[in-house]
Amino acid sequence: MTISANGYFVRKPFIAGNWKMNMDHVQGITLLQKLAWTLSDAKHDYSRVEVAVFPPFTDLRGVQTLVQGDELDVVYGGQDLSQFDSGAYTGDISGQFLNKLGCAYVLVGHSERRTIHHEDDLILNAKVKAAFRHGVTPVLCVGEGLEVRQAGTHVKHTLAQLRAGVEGLSAEQAGELVVAYEPVWAIGTGEVAGPEDAQEMCAAIRAELASLFGDAVAAKTRLLYGGSVKANNAAAIMVEGDVDGLLVGGASLDAAEFANIVRFESHLSAA
Ligand SMILES: O=C(CO)COP(=O)(O)O
Numbered sequence: 001m002t003i004s005a006n007g008y009f010v011r012k013p014f015i016a017g018n019w020k021m022n023m024d025h026v027q028g029i030t031l032l033q034k035l036a037w038t039l040s041d042a043k044h045d046y047s048r049v050e051v052a053v054f055p056p057f058t059d060l061r062g063v064q065t066l067v068q069g070d071e072l073d074v075v076y077g078g079q080d081l082s083q084f085d086s087g088a089y090t091g092d093i094s095g096q097f098l099n100k101l102g103c104a105y106v107l108v109g110h111s112e113r114r115t116i117h118h119e120d121d122l123i124l125n126a127k128v129k130a131a132f133r134h135g136v137t138p139v140l141c142v143g144e145g146l147e148v149r150q151a152g153t154h155v156k157h158t159l160a161q162l163r164a165g166v167e168g169l170s171a172e173q174a175g176e177l178v179v180a181y182e183p184v185w186a187i188g189t190g191e192v193a194g195p196e197d198a199q200e201m202c203a204a205i206r207a208e209l210a211s212l213f214g215d216a217v218a219a220k221t222r223l224l225y226g227g228s229v230k231a232n233n234a235a236a237i238m239v240e241g242d243v244d245g246l247l248v249g250g251a252s253l254d255a256a257e258f259a260n261i262v263r264f265e266s267h268l269s270a271a
Pocket residue numbers: 018110182186187188189190226227228229247248249250251
Protein backbone atom coordinates (compact mmCIF):
# COMPACT_ATOMS: atom_id res chain seq x y z
CA MET A 1 0.00 0.00 0.00
CA THR A 2 1.58 3.23 -1.07
CA ILE A 3 0.10 6.54 0.04
CA SER A 4 0.40 9.51 -2.29
CA ALA A 5 1.22 13.08 -1.27
CA ASN A 6 -2.48 13.96 -0.86
CA GLY A 7 -2.97 11.18 1.68
CA TYR A 8 -4.80 8.88 -0.71
CA PHE A 9 -3.61 5.45 -1.74
CA VAL A 10 -1.88 5.17 -5.09
CA ARG A 11 -4.08 2.15 -5.83
CA LYS A 12 -7.42 1.88 -4.05
CA PRO A 13 -7.13 -0.76 -1.32
CA PHE A 14 -9.35 -3.76 -1.90
CA ILE A 15 -10.51 -5.90 1.01
CA ALA A 16 -12.34 -9.02 -0.11
CA GLY A 17 -14.08 -11.81 1.77
CA ASN A 18 -14.13 -15.23 0.14
CA TRP A 19 -16.92 -17.11 1.88
CA LYS A 20 -15.98 -20.38 0.09
CA MET A 21 -18.68 -23.06 0.58
CA ASN A 22 -20.10 -21.43 3.70
CA MET A 23 -23.32 -19.47 4.28
CA ASP A 24 -26.54 -20.54 2.59
CA HIS A 25 -28.58 -17.76 1.00
CA VAL A 26 -30.37 -16.91 4.25
CA GLN A 27 -27.19 -16.87 6.35
CA GLY A 28 -25.42 -14.93 3.62
CA ILE A 29 -27.93 -12.09 3.72
CA THR A 30 -27.68 -11.88 7.51
CA LEU A 31 -23.88 -11.77 7.32
CA LEU A 32 -23.87 -9.06 4.66
CA GLN A 33 -26.45 -6.99 6.56
CA LYS A 34 -24.36 -7.20 9.73
CA LEU A 35 -21.22 -6.25 7.83
CA ALA A 36 -22.93 -3.25 6.22
CA TRP A 37 -24.33 -2.06 9.57
CA THR A 38 -20.99 -2.45 11.31
CA LEU A 39 -19.19 -0.51 8.60
CA SER A 40 -21.90 2.14 8.52
CA ASP A 41 -21.69 2.58 12.33
CA ALA A 42 -17.93 2.97 11.94
CA LYS A 43 -18.54 5.53 9.14
CA HIS A 44 -16.46 3.50 6.74
CA ASP A 45 -15.46 5.48 3.65
CA TYR A 46 -15.95 3.11 0.71
CA SER A 47 -14.35 5.60 -1.65
CA ARG A 48 -11.12 5.07 0.28
CA VAL A 49 -11.18 1.30 0.74
CA GLU A 50 -13.23 -0.96 -1.54
CA VAL A 51 -15.08 -3.83 0.13
CA ALA A 52 -16.05 -6.99 -1.74
CA VAL A 53 -17.63 -10.32 -0.81
CA PHE A 54 -17.50 -13.57 -2.76
CA PRO A 55 -20.52 -15.65 -1.67
CA PRO A 56 -21.54 -19.05 -3.05
CA PHE A 57 -23.45 -18.86 -6.36
CA THR A 58 -26.76 -19.64 -4.68
CA ASP A 59 -26.47 -16.50 -2.53
CA LEU A 60 -25.78 -14.08 -5.36
CA ARG A 61 -29.37 -13.17 -6.27
CA GLY A 62 -30.15 -12.43 -2.62
CA VAL A 63 -26.97 -10.40 -2.28
CA GLN A 64 -27.86 -8.42 -5.39
CA THR A 65 -31.34 -7.68 -4.05
CA LEU A 66 -29.97 -6.54 -0.69
CA VAL A 67 -27.23 -4.39 -2.22
CA GLN A 68 -29.68 -2.72 -4.60
CA GLY A 69 -32.52 -2.40 -2.08
CA ASP A 70 -30.39 -0.93 0.71
CA GLU A 71 -28.08 0.92 -1.69
CA LEU A 72 -25.01 -0.67 -0.15
CA ASP A 73 -21.57 0.25 -1.41
CA VAL A 74 -20.25 -3.29 -0.93
CA VAL A 75 -19.43 -4.98 -4.24
CA TYR A 76 -19.58 -8.72 -4.82
CA GLY A 77 -18.53 -11.46 -7.15
CA GLY A 78 -18.56 -15.16 -7.97
CA GLN A 79 -16.01 -17.66 -6.69
CA ASP A 80 -15.51 -19.19 -10.13
CA LEU A 81 -16.88 -19.06 -13.69
CA SER A 82 -16.91 -21.26 -16.76
CA GLN A 83 -14.41 -20.68 -19.52
CA PHE A 84 -17.36 -21.16 -21.91
CA ASP A 85 -20.17 -18.72 -22.61
CA SER A 86 -23.21 -21.04 -22.69
CA GLY A 87 -24.26 -24.53 -23.70
CA ALA A 88 -23.98 -28.13 -22.53
CA TYR A 89 -21.72 -27.63 -19.49
CA THR A 90 -23.74 -29.11 -16.65
CA GLY A 91 -23.04 -27.50 -13.32
CA ASP A 92 -21.05 -24.59 -14.72
CA ILE A 93 -21.84 -20.89 -14.42
CA SER A 94 -21.28 -18.44 -17.27
CA GLY A 95 -19.64 -15.07 -16.77
CA GLN A 96 -22.68 -13.68 -18.55
CA PHE A 97 -24.89 -14.84 -15.66
CA LEU A 98 -22.53 -13.26 -13.14
CA ASN A 99 -22.61 -9.98 -15.02
CA LYS A 100 -26.40 -10.07 -15.07
CA LEU A 101 -26.42 -10.54 -11.29
CA GLY A 102 -24.32 -7.40 -10.89
CA CYS A 103 -21.06 -9.16 -10.06
CA ALA A 104 -18.15 -6.75 -10.39
CA TYR A 105 -15.52 -9.45 -9.84
CA VAL A 106 -14.92 -13.17 -10.08
CA LEU A 107 -12.22 -15.30 -8.48
CA VAL A 108 -10.20 -17.35 -10.97
CA GLY A 109 -7.78 -20.11 -10.07
CA HIS A 110 -8.18 -20.17 -6.32
CA SER A 111 -5.84 -22.85 -5.00
CA GLU A 112 -8.88 -24.93 -4.02
CA ARG A 113 -9.97 -24.89 -7.69
CA ARG A 114 -6.45 -25.75 -8.82
CA THR A 115 -5.97 -28.63 -6.40
CA ILE A 116 -9.42 -30.11 -5.76
CA HIS A 117 -10.79 -29.54 -9.27
CA HIS A 118 -7.48 -29.86 -11.11
CA GLU A 119 -7.93 -26.63 -13.05
CA ASP A 120 -4.75 -26.08 -15.01
CA ASP A 121 -3.11 -22.95 -16.37
CA LEU A 122 -4.74 -23.27 -19.81
CA ILE A 123 -8.24 -23.50 -18.36
CA LEU A 124 -7.54 -20.64 -15.98
CA ASN A 125 -6.27 -18.40 -18.75
CA ALA A 126 -9.49 -19.17 -20.67
CA LYS A 127 -11.48 -18.27 -17.54
CA VAL A 128 -9.66 -14.95 -17.14
CA LYS A 129 -10.52 -14.13 -20.76
CA ALA A 130 -14.13 -15.28 -20.30
CA ALA A 131 -14.47 -12.92 -17.33
CA PHE A 132 -13.26 -9.96 -19.38
CA ARG A 133 -15.51 -10.99 -22.28
CA HIS A 134 -18.50 -10.69 -19.97
CA GLY A 135 -17.50 -7.46 -18.26
CA VAL A 136 -16.55 -9.02 -14.92
CA THR A 137 -13.10 -8.26 -13.50
CA PRO A 138 -11.10 -11.40 -12.74
CA VAL A 139 -9.18 -11.81 -9.49
CA LEU A 140 -6.48 -14.23 -10.58
CA CYS A 141 -5.20 -16.29 -7.65
CA VAL A 142 -1.62 -17.58 -7.66
CA GLY A 143 0.65 -19.06 -5.02
CA GLU A 144 2.83 -21.97 -4.08
CA GLY A 145 2.37 -25.03 -1.89
CA LEU A 146 4.53 -25.93 1.09
CA GLU A 147 6.95 -28.14 -0.83
CA VAL A 148 7.69 -25.43 -3.35
CA ARG A 149 8.19 -22.91 -0.56
CA GLN A 150 10.58 -25.25 1.24
CA ALA A 151 12.51 -25.83 -1.99
CA GLY A 152 12.89 -22.05 -2.30
CA THR A 153 11.38 -21.91 -5.81
CA HIS A 154 8.23 -20.04 -4.79
CA VAL A 155 8.94 -16.90 -6.84
CA LYS A 156 9.62 -18.88 -10.01
CA HIS A 157 6.56 -21.09 -9.45
CA THR A 158 4.19 -18.22 -8.74
CA LEU A 159 5.40 -16.09 -11.65
CA ALA A 160 4.92 -19.04 -14.01
CA GLN A 161 1.28 -19.26 -12.83
CA LEU A 162 0.94 -15.51 -13.34
CA ARG A 163 2.38 -15.54 -16.87
CA ALA A 164 0.09 -18.41 -17.88
CA GLY A 165 -2.93 -16.66 -16.40
CA VAL A 166 -2.40 -13.34 -18.18
CA GLU A 167 -1.29 -14.79 -21.54
CA GLY A 168 -2.93 -12.90 -24.41
CA LEU A 169 -4.45 -10.08 -22.32
CA SER A 170 -4.35 -6.52 -23.59
CA ALA A 171 -2.45 -3.92 -21.58
CA GLU A 172 -5.76 -2.35 -20.60
CA GLN A 173 -7.05 -5.67 -19.26
CA ALA A 174 -3.82 -6.30 -17.37
CA GLY A 175 -4.19 -2.94 -15.65
CA GLU A 176 -7.75 -3.72 -14.60
CA LEU A 177 -6.96 -7.26 -13.45
CA VAL A 178 -6.57 -8.01 -9.75
CA VAL A 179 -3.98 -10.62 -8.72
CA ALA A 180 -4.16 -12.40 -5.37
CA TYR A 181 -1.04 -14.04 -3.98
CA GLU A 182 -2.19 -16.86 -1.72
CA PRO A 183 0.51 -19.26 -0.55
CA VAL A 184 -1.32 -22.56 -0.15
CA TRP A 185 0.51 -23.39 3.08
CA ALA A 186 -0.97 -20.26 4.68
CA ILE A 187 -4.62 -20.90 3.72
CA GLY A 188 -6.84 -21.89 6.61
CA THR A 189 -3.83 -23.07 8.58
CA GLY A 190 -3.31 -20.11 10.89
CA GLU A 191 0.15 -19.89 9.31
CA VAL A 192 0.52 -16.38 7.87
CA ALA A 193 3.18 -15.48 5.39
CA GLY A 194 5.02 -12.63 7.05
CA PRO A 195 4.39 -9.11 5.70
CA GLU A 196 7.84 -9.27 4.14
CA ASP A 197 6.94 -12.55 2.35
CA ALA A 198 3.76 -10.94 1.01
CA GLN A 199 5.75 -7.92 -0.11
CA GLU A 200 8.49 -10.03 -1.72
CA MET A 201 5.99 -11.85 -3.87
CA CYS A 202 3.80 -8.85 -4.69
CA ALA A 203 6.91 -6.90 -5.77
CA ALA A 204 7.97 -9.84 -7.96
CA ILE A 205 4.47 -10.04 -9.48
CA ARG A 206 4.47 -6.31 -10.20
CA ALA A 207 7.91 -6.51 -11.79
CA GLU A 208 6.77 -9.40 -13.97
CA LEU A 209 3.66 -7.46 -15.05
CA ALA A 210 5.91 -4.50 -15.86
CA SER A 211 8.11 -6.66 -18.06
CA LEU A 212 5.05 -8.07 -19.86
CA PHE A 213 2.84 -4.98 -20.14
CA GLY A 214 5.01 -1.98 -19.22
CA ASP A 215 5.53 0.03 -16.04
CA ALA A 216 2.42 2.18 -16.41
CA VAL A 217 0.18 -0.91 -16.52
CA ALA A 218 1.93 -2.64 -13.63
CA ALA A 219 1.53 0.50 -11.55
CA LYS A 220 -2.25 0.14 -11.89
CA THR A 221 -2.76 -3.59 -11.22
CA ARG A 222 -3.94 -4.25 -7.69
CA LEU A 223 -2.21 -7.06 -5.84
CA LEU A 224 -3.75 -8.80 -2.85
CA TYR A 225 -2.39 -11.12 -0.20
CA GLY A 226 -4.46 -14.00 1.16
CA GLY A 227 -3.84 -16.68 3.79
CA SER A 228 -4.91 -16.61 7.45
CA VAL A 229 -5.53 -12.86 7.44
CA LYS A 230 -7.15 -11.64 10.67
CA ALA A 231 -7.88 -8.21 12.13
CA ASN A 232 -4.70 -8.41 14.20
CA ASN A 233 -2.33 -8.95 11.25
CA ALA A 234 -4.11 -7.06 8.44
CA ALA A 235 -2.54 -3.64 9.00
CA ALA A 236 1.01 -4.98 9.15
CA ILE A 237 0.54 -6.67 5.78
CA MET A 238 -1.22 -3.67 4.22
CA VAL A 239 1.61 -1.25 4.99
CA GLU A 240 3.86 -3.10 2.54
CA GLY A 241 4.32 -1.02 -0.62
CA ASP A 242 3.17 -3.53 -3.22
CA VAL A 243 0.30 -5.06 -1.25
CA ASP A 244 -2.94 -3.32 -2.24
CA GLY A 245 -5.46 -5.50 -0.51
CA LEU A 246 -6.39 -8.71 1.24
CA LEU A 247 -8.35 -11.81 0.25
CA VAL A 248 -9.80 -13.15 3.46
CA GLY A 249 -11.31 -16.61 3.98
CA GLY A 250 -12.30 -17.75 7.48
CA ALA A 251 -12.23 -14.31 9.09
CA SER A 252 -14.68 -12.95 6.50
CA LEU A 253 -17.43 -15.17 7.96
CA ASP A 254 -17.50 -13.03 11.12
CA ALA A 255 -18.92 -9.58 10.35
CA ALA A 256 -17.17 -7.81 13.24
CA GLU A 257 -13.79 -9.37 12.48
CA PHE A 258 -14.06 -8.69 8.75
CA ALA A 259 -15.17 -5.09 9.39
CA ASN A 260 -12.05 -4.66 11.51
CA ILE A 261 -9.93 -5.93 8.65
CA VAL A 262 -11.66 -3.49 6.29
CA ARG A 263 -10.83 -0.74 8.77
CA PHE A 264 -7.15 -1.69 8.85
CA GLU A 265 -6.21 1.99 8.70
CA SER A 266 -7.48 2.45 12.26
CA HIS A 267 -4.90 -0.14 13.39
CA LEU A 268 -2.01 1.32 11.46
CA SER A 269 -0.31 2.89 14.44
CA ALA A 270 -0.34 -0.51 16.14
CA ALA A 271 1.22 -2.22 13.10
O1 LIG B 1 -8.16 -18.92 0.69
C1 LIG B 1 -8.26 -17.85 1.27
C2 LIG B 1 -9.00 -16.72 0.68
O2 LIG B 1 -9.31 -16.96 -0.65
C3 LIG B 1 -7.65 -17.66 2.61
O3 LIG B 1 -8.37 -18.40 3.52
P1 LIG B 1 -8.10 -18.18 5.10
O4 LIG B 1 -8.17 -16.68 5.33
O5 LIG B 1 -9.20 -18.93 5.78
O6 LIG B 1 -6.74 -18.69 5.36
